Amino acid sequence: MFDSLNFPYPSKRVPIYAKKGMIATSNPLASQIGVDILKKGGNAVDAAVAVAASLTVLEPTSNGIGGDAFAIVYKDGKIYGLNASGYAPRNLTVEKLKSKGYEKIPAHSWESVTVPGAPAAWATLSKEFGELPLEALLEPAIDYANEGFPVSPVTAKSWKNAFNLYKKELKEEISKAWFDVFAPEGRAPGVGEIWSSKLHAQTLESIAESSANSFYNGKLAEKIVEFSNKTGGYISKEDLEDYEPIWVEPLSVNYRGYDVWELPPNGQGIIVLMALNILKEFHFQCKEYSESYHKQIEALKLAFADGLKYITDINNMKVKIEDLLSEEYGNKRRKLIGKEALLPEAGDPYSGGTVYFATADEYGNMVSYIQSNYMGFGSGIVIPDTGISLQNRGVSFSLNEEDNNCLKPLKRPYHTIIPGFLTKDGNAIGPFGVMGGYMQPQGHLQFLMNFIDFNLNPQAALDAPRWQWIKEKEIIVEKAFPTYILETLENKGHKIKVSLNSSEFGRGQFIYRNDEGVLIGGTEPRADSNIACF
Structure with a gap:
């Protein structure tokens, strides 16, 4: 079902299987x-x-x-x-x-x-x-x-x-x-x-x-x-x-046959969906991991630029969600991704401790x-x-009255915590999430690509080393990243720093239900995580 043999850092842990029930927590x-x-x-x-x-x-x-x-x-x-x-x-x-x-x-x-x-x-x-x-x-x-x-x-x-x-x-x-x-x-x-x-x-x-x-x-x-x-x-x-x-009505985009679900603002889940919309027309080859990471990072930066500008209480948003998630806008943002790292800026969809x-x-x-x-x-x-x-x-909240996320009484602020869910052909695949402040949409994106693009099992998809965009061209990565990938990213203009602090990269869980109704769970290696099942 899953094949991680070509992945540059295959997981040594295996997922958990059960039939009647499964709980994955930290x-x-x-x-x-x-x-x-x-x-x-x-x-x-x-x-x-x-x-x-x-x-x-x-x-x-x-x-x-x-x-x-x-x-x-x-x-x-x-x-x-x-x-x-x-x-x-x-x-x-x-x-x-x-x-x-x-x-x-x-x-x-x-x-x-x-x-x-x-x-x-x-x-x-x-x-x-x-x-x-x-x-x-x-x-x-x-x-x-x-x-x-x-x-x-x-x-x-x-x-x-x-x-x-x-x-x-x-x-x-x-x-x-x-x-x-x-x-x-x-x-x-x-x-x-x-x-x-x-x-x-x-x-x-x-x-x-x-x-x-x-x-x-x-x-x-x-x-x-x-x-x-x-x-x-x-x-x-x-x-x-x-x-x-x-x-609220959850939002979704289709990514390689899977419907990825996130909640609408004031949460930042829409950033995940915007990034996937940008990435969906790229085709990643099995051994082109350096290029894959480059495009992931660039798509995420573009989506974050929009998210940080526009996300706030949904009753106070100045752009329409459907415009941010439109195919046309995804295509427009995708064209900005080149061979070099870019400085992200918000676009205009109307022109051409968790x-x-x-x-x-x-x-x-x-x-x-x-x-x-x-x-x-x-x-x-x-x-x-x-x-x-x-x-x-x-x-x-911002105290700048020109900002979308400016403080107002009875207004909900930009929120970092986001749950995710996967379906396919109308059937539930399962719940997923990666906690950790502004790392969360980044963790969601990386987990989804590990699972969908690289065909990793639920545990391996969570075990894979993560990166985090900090600002501008600055990226921190976990120490398990192969040197050749980091060198390639640096040659593309990314400013890479290896972090030994695993808490900077979020903590996730995933439960996957297969066609036979079997539950397959993965849990976070960076926390006191555990899966209980029967």
């Missing part, structure tokens, strides 16, 4: 929770909700109860998109921030906090598609929060890095609750050390019992608003009461889900007596 305990839910009669959506809630406890370095979420759901032969990202508070304006002397939004502050969407995502998915009650889905997360769990290696490393950063930068009283919850011993927990949080457990219980109503219109909401008012925040009672996730996981059940239902606080733990603000760590997604 944490082994979370993967097992998903399988346990399936065995109790839950479906892939139930498993996704349970895993999402558990990861706020098991991997708080990457997401939390106060973060955002997006999901693509394949249920009963239909595909659905959920945007559970939050908007800017009513009281947060450009004028107010400029009057305080800000030229950009600081990362670790109330100014960067948008309304959290993750709890609403869990309740909405459970109500719409779930088989089990929300209380049953959040029970494993509550148990781990109460009883504690041994911290895994990659999470421990991220925790230590965050602690060192916050200890240096967060000096105000507003940050005291973060240290109380996440560094109760005056340091980050080490590898294998047991960490627990009764506050997380109590908050998750409240969310489960109220179907998240307590978070937006109850006791938890009151605590969030009270702390906001006390410490100079912006979130109001009305901001929380009025929040709802939105169901967790990702995938779930699948035996009935054909599948979920591609991503959840984040942004920048690790997020803003560094934790609501006292709750364990709720608030995201800092608002840092993506």
